[in-house]
Amino acid sequence: MLKNLQNHINKNLAFLNESKILIAISGGIDSVVLTHLCHQLKLNIALAHCNFHLRGEESNGDEESVKQLAEQLGLEVFVQNFDTENYAKTNKQSIQIAARELRYNWFEDLANQLEFDYILTAHHVDDNLETFLINFTRGTGLEGLTGIPEVNTIFVRPLLPFSSEAIEHYAKVNTIAWRDDRSNASTKYVRNKLRHNLIPILKEINPSLLQSFQTTLSNLNDTTDLVKDSVDNLLSKAIVSQDDDKTVFKISEFKSLRNPKAYLFEVFKDYGFTEWNDVLNLLDAESGKQLFSATYRLIKNREHLLLSEINNETEENILISKEEKQIESPFGLLFFDEADAIFGKRTEVIYVDADTLEYPLILRKWEDGDFFHPLGMSGKKKISKYLKDEKLSLLDKEQVWVLCSNNAIVWVVNRRADNRFKVTENTKNILKITLQ
Template sequence: MLNHLKTHIEKRLGFLNQSKLLIAISGGIDSVVLTHLCHKLGLNISLAHCNFNLRGKESDADEGFVLELAENLELEVFVQRFDTELYAKDNKRSIQMAARELRYSWFSELAEQLKFDFILTAHHADDNLETFLINFTRGTGLEGLTGIPEVNDKFVRPLLSFSSKVIETYARTNNIKWRDDSSNKSVKYLRNKLRHEVVPILKEINPGLLQSFQTTLNNLNESSEIVEESIDVFLKKAIESIGDKEVRFKISEFKKLNNPKPYLFESLKEFGFNEWNDVVGLLDAETGKQVFSPTHRLIKNREYLLLSEINLEESISISISDNVSQVETPFGILFFDEAEAIFGERTNIIFADKDALNFPLTIRKYKAGDVFHPLGMTGKKKVSKYFKDEKLSLLDKENTWLLCSGDDIVWVINRRADNRFRVTENTKRILKIELQ
C-alpha cells in the first residue's frame, strides 16, 4: 500500500511533496493509517484532532491516543474540544451535521492561521460508495452521483482509491494500533446502516463492486464535464448582466429549450433552491412573483429572472448635519458643497435651496405611502407610482434610497429630485449634492 500511495501521489498529487500538510485525525483506523503512511513518505505533516465530547471517557481516550501517537512520531498536534450538543441545539442541527460543521470550520481556520497548504482527510473507496448511496436514496442531480472529490480547495483525500479492506490489512500487517468508535456500530445513522447492512449484500452480489463503482464514477464524471460545457455555453447567451445586487437572466433563452428545468437546475443549484417546479413556474408567472432559497431569491421581472442574495440586515437610517462635506452610505459616497450656480443635468447630482432644507437631513429606504413632488412636474406623486412608471424591478425598488428633510423627500437618490427644494431666483445659498 505504501508503494501504491507513493506512486499515486507522484502521478496525481505531486504538490503534496512540497506542501505543509495538516492531517485530520480521529484516532480511527483510516486516519491513523494515513498518518503512518504520510510519515513514512517523509511528507511535512502535523495532526489535528477534534474532541466532540459525545462519548464521555471514550472521547477523552481517543484524544489521549492521538497525543501519544503524535509524540511517538514526533509530530506537531492540535486538539480542539467542542460542546457539540449545545452547538446542535443552538443551530438546529443534527449531531452528525453539527460535528461536521465544527470540524471543517476549525480545520479551515487552523490552516489559514498557521499557513497549512492543504488539509488531508482519510476518506477511502468505501466512504465514496456510501456517499453515493446516501445521495442516491435522498434524491440528487448528476453532481451528487459523481463521488467525493479527491481535491476540493484545501481539502485532499489521498486514500480515495483504496478500500477499507486494504487499509485494515496494511494496519494489521504493520502492527498499527487504532481506536474503534463505538458509535460506528450503531445502525440508527444512515451511513452506518448502509455500511453494515446494504453494502455487504452488494459486495456479495458483485465481489468486484468497488472496481465497478469506480468505473461508474469515471463515466458519470465524464458526463458531468459534458453537462458543464453545455451549461457554460448556454449561460453566455442567457445571462444579460451580472451586477453588485443581481444576476439578470433572459427568460426567452430558457423558453427556447424543449426542457428548461434541467438548465434552470444546473444554472441555480449552487444557490440553495429546491422547489424546482416553482422555479420553472416563474418563466410564465406575473411580474413580481418570487421563489426563495435559504440564502437567495429569484424574481420574475417582465422578460427577466433576477437572482439576488437575501439581505437579512434591517433597513438603516443615516443622519447628515449641516456642516458635513461627505457621507459614506451603503450605495456610495454623497458629497455636499455650496455652489455659485446650477450647471449640467445628471441623475447623480442635484442642486437644492439650502435655506429650504431642515437639518439634519436623513437617508432612508422607501416606505409604503411615501409621496414626493417630482422636479419638473406640478403636484405630488406616490413614490410607488413613480417606481411603477419608471418600470423599476422589485430589486431596484428595494435598493433605492431617499434623502429627506424632516418628513419631506428631497431626492429619490440617483433618480429624481423634489420640486419643493429646487433652486429659484430667490435662492440665496445653493447646495450641490453629488453621489459618487
C-alpha cells in the same frame, strides 16, 4: 497497500511529494493507517486532532493515543479542544454539523497560519459507497451520486481508491493499534444498516462490487463534465450582465432549450432554490413575479430573470441633522454643502433652497403611497408611478431612496429633485447635496 498507495500518489497526486501536509487524525483505524502509510512514504506530515469532548473519557483517550502515535513516529501534533455541544446549541445546529464546521474551520485556519499546503483525510471507497447509498435512498440527482472528490481545494483524500478491508488488513499485518472511532453517532443507525446489512447483499450479488462502483463513479464524474459544458455554453449566451448586486439572465435562451427545467436546476441550485416547477413557471410569468430562497431572490423582469442576494441588513431611516456635512448611506457618501449658485444639472447633485428644509432630514427607502412634485413638472406624482414610467426593474425599484423634509420628499435620490424645494429667485441660501 503501501506500494499501491505510492503508485497512486505518484501517478495522480504527485504534488503531495513536494508539499507540507497536515493529516486530520481521529485516532480511528483509517486516519491512523493513513498516518503510518504517509510516514513510511516519507511525506512531510504533521498531525491535527480535534477533541470534541462528546464521549467523555473516551474522547480524551483518543487524544492521548494520537499524541502517543505522534511521539512514536516523531511527528508534530496539533490538538484542539472544542465545546461542541455549546457551539451546536448556540448555532442551532446538530452536533454532527457543528463538529464538522468546527473541524474544517480549524483545519483551514491551521493550514493557513502554519503554511501547510494540503490537509489529508482518510476517506476510503466504502465511505464513498455509503454516501452514494445514503443519497440514493433519500432521493438525489447526479451530484449526489458522484462521490466525495479526491482533491477539493486543500483537502486531499489519497485513500479514496482503497477499501476499508485493505486498510484493516494493513493495520493487522503491521500490528498497528487504533481506537474504535464512534464519532459519526448521529448517522450511525443508517450507516450501520448499510454497512452490516445492505452492502453485504450487494457484494453477494457482485463480489467485485467496489471495483464496479469505482467504474460507476468514474463514469458519472465524466458525465458531470459534460453537464458543466452544457451549462457553461448556456450561460455564455444567457448572462446579460453580472455585478455584485445581481445577475441578469435572458429568458429566451432558457426557453429555446430542449429541457429548460434541467438547466434552471443546474444554474440556480447553488442559490438555495428547491421548487423547480415554480422556477420553470417564472419563465412565462408576468413581469414582477418573484421567487425566494432563504438567501436569494429570483425576479422575472420583462425578458429577463434577475438573481440577487437578499439583503438582510435591517435598513432604517437615516436622520440627518443640520450640522452634518457628510453622511454615509447604503448607496454612497452624501455631502451637504452651502453653495453660491447652481451649476449644471446632474442626477447625483441637487441644489435646494436651504430655508425650505426642516431638520432632521430623513433618508429612507421609498414606500407605497409616497408622492412628490417632480422638478420641472406641475403637480404631483406617485413615486410608484414615477418609477414604473422610468421602467425600473422590481429589483432596482427597491433600491430607490428618498430624502425627506418633514415627510415631504426633497429628492428621489440620484434620480429627480422635487419642485417644492427648488432654488428660486427669492432663495437666500442654497444647499448643494451631492452623492458620491
